[in-house]
Amino acid sequence: MKLFDVYPINNINIIKARGSYVWDDEGIQYLDLYGGHAVISIGHTHPHYVQRLTDQLNKVGFYSNSIRIPLQEELADKLGRISGKPDYQLFLCNSGAEANENALKLASFHTGRKTVIAFSKAFHGRTSLAVAATDNPNLVAPVNQTENVVFLPFNNQQALEEYFSANGNQVAAVIIEGIQGVGGINVASEDFLRSIRTCCDKYGAVYIADSIQCGYGRSGKFFSHDWAGVDADIYTMAKGMGNGFPVAGIIISPNIQPKHFMLGTTFGGNHLACAAALAVLEVMESEDLVTNALNMGGYISDALKNITELKNVRGRGLMIGFDVPDEFRELKKNLLWNQKIFTGEAKPNVIRLLPSLALRKQDADQFLESLQEELSLFSTTQNINP
Numbered sequence: 592m593k594l595f596d597v598y599p600i601n602n603i604n605i606i607k608a609r610g611s612y613v614w615d616d617e618g619i620q621y622l623d624l625y626g627g628h629a630v631i632s633i634g635h636t637h638p639h640y641v642q643r644l645t646d647q648l649n650k651v652g653f654y655s656n657s658i659r660i661p662l663q664e665e666l667a668d669k670l671g672r673i674s675g676k677p678d679y680q681l682f683l684c685n686s687g688a689e690a691n692e693n694a695l696k697l698a699s700f701h702t703g704r705k706t707v708i709a710f711s712k713a714f715h716g717r718t719s720l721a722v723a724a725t726d727n728p729n730l731v732a733p734v735n736q737t738e739n740v741v742f743l744p745f746n747n748q749q750a751l752e753e754y755f756s757a758n759g760n761q762v763a764a765v766i767i768e769g770i771q772g773v774g775g776i777n778v779a780s781e782d783f784l785r786s787i788r789t790c791c792d793k794y795g796a797v798y799i800a801d802s803i804q805c806g807y808g809r810s811g812k813f814f815s816h817d818w819a820g821v822d823a824d825i826y827t828m829a830k831g832m833g834n835g836f837p838v839a840g841i842i843i844s845p846n847i848q849p850k851h852f853m854l855g856t857t858f859g860g861n862h863l864a865c866a867a868a869l870a871v872l873e874v875m876e877s878e879d880l881v882t883n884a885l886n887m888g889g890y891i892s893d894a895l896k897n898i899t900e901l902k903n904v905r906g907r908g909l910m911i912g913f914d915v916p917d918e919f920r921e922l923k924k925n926l927l928w929n930q931k932i933f934t935g936e937a938k939p940n941v942i943r944l945l946p947s948l949a950l951r952k953q954d955a956d957q958f959l960e961s962l963q964e965e966l967s968l969f970s971t972t973q974n975i976n977p
Contacts (some may be wrong), residue, residue, distance in 0.1 A: 601927065608635030611947050611954045613933075622957055625933040629772065629804045629910070629945040632831030633874040637949075640834055643870035644863060653861045662865035669872050670842070674813045676826070679842040680849065683860030687803035687829030688716025690839040691766065693854050694825045695720045698764035698797035701847050706758065708765040708796075710745040712774030715766060715801055724766055726774070745777060748786045759794030769815030772804035772945075775937040776905055776912025784819035791824070797847070798823045803839075804910070807831035808875055808948055811885030811908035818907070831948070836867035880948040884908040887950050894959050900966050911944040912937065919969055922962075930961035 603621075607614040611634060613621050623631065633640060647662075654660070663683060671677035684690055695707060709715065709724040716722060722730055723740045743750045755762065765787050771777040791798040800806075800823035805815040807828060816823055824847065829839035839859075843849075858864070875881065888908035895904040895913055902914040915922050923942050926932045935943035946954070 610634045611950055619931060621927075621931045621933055622954060622961075623933045624944050624946040624950075624958055625935045626945045626947055627835065628830065628935065629809065630830045630833075630835055631947050632807055632809070633834050633871055633878075633880060634947045634949040635835075637834070637870075637874055639874055640867065640870040643866050643873075644836070647863055647866035650862070652863050653858070655857065656855075656860060660860060660862065660865065662862055662869065663860045666860075666865050666868050666872075669869060670840075673872055673876060674826075674842070675817070676822070676842055678845050679826075680845065680847075681840055681842050682854055683838070683840045683864070684856045685837050685858050685864075686716075686839050687827065688718040688721045689856075689859075690803065690827035690829050690841050691715045691721040691724070691799075691801060692718045694799045694827050694841045695724070695764060695766065697825065697841070697843065697847065697854065698799060700850075700853055701797060702763045702795060704761055704763035704796075705739045706761045706763055707740045708751075708754065708762060709740055709742055710767055711742055712745060712771055712777060713742070713766075713768065714771070714773035715768075716803075745771070745774075746780050746783050748783055751783070751786055751790060755790040755794055755796075759790065759796070762794060762796040764797040764799050765791060766799040766801055768801045768803075768805055769818070770805035770810060770907060770910050772910070772943070773937060775941045776910060776943055778905060778907060779816075779819075781819040784816055785821055788819075788821040788823075797825060800826045802826050803829045804945070805907075807871075808881035808884055809908055809910045809945075811881065811888060813881060815907060815910075832871060833864060833867040834871050836864060838864035838868050840868075875948070878949060883950070884948040887952065887955055890952065891944065891955050891959070894955075898963070898966065900969075906944075909944065909946055909948055909950060912941050915940045915942055919966065922965060922969075925965050925968075926961065930965060932958055932961055 604616045605613045606616050611623055613623050667681040711726055713726045715724045719735055723735050723737045769779050787798055800816040802814045824844040826842045832838050885908050904913040906912050923934055923936050
């Protein structure tokens, strides 16, 4: 049997990782500014994280949600306190797509409505309704197509308010990333997020803050939506929540009431998943990683804005994107193969930085120096071969 070919693969075999660095099977060290797609929040193989999981594995790894799991309650308490949402309710699941799927389903249950508003360049996952709310026809199979999802232009307050004015009583939910990741690091404006809150309040719709990639401290606040100073009804979380262990969740406003069996999961909130998620929050708190994300992100962004070859540097905290002009289209590849630095991308010409929230200044400086070196090599080549 062979693997189903769904991803373009770099021929690199990572066998060791620590902090912001990984090593391949040939002993080559790489600086990781991609974090496995924003997953590595506290650094690779953090000692506290490893110990927390090891201790739990030596006790019990899994049992079903048919019994009380105190780790879930501990996680809910700590997450509520650290996120600033202590009155919310926690439902645990396994992946970002599953979190968004459950959030949209819950919004429909709560409102009795079907229509979902999503936005241009949105990415919400690959399961049925989550992918239907994703603005990429290549990912949407015929069976996923639905008339229940309406796409509006991102950051267009007038279009949002006009749609609500005409159709507000049919809208179950508005789902939006505080910072679009796959879409290219597009930051939702604070006024736009406040307008979503106002429209949802006026028409009884549910505001879903997709925080899968942009949440969990990455933006310099716990949720990137917090920059707007308003609360969503549901926040969805995954990626950085488990630092690599599959764990996800939604936190739900107290005004949305649960009923038995309206949501469900087999593996969600299992003992190991909760241990991983607790370890992440404990490290984030003890090392003040949200503040570090804000400070290091500002340091990197300021430096990038002074590099004239790069365009439209944007983002918040350690979720940073910039446009690469066509003459530098090989930059991401060259950073990987020449400088041994992992970065992300968004088509057609965006480089994305999604490092550990524990990134150190010396790591940032290594990246900035390597970036300048690669850009200088492009300039030298162009001068030699005009």
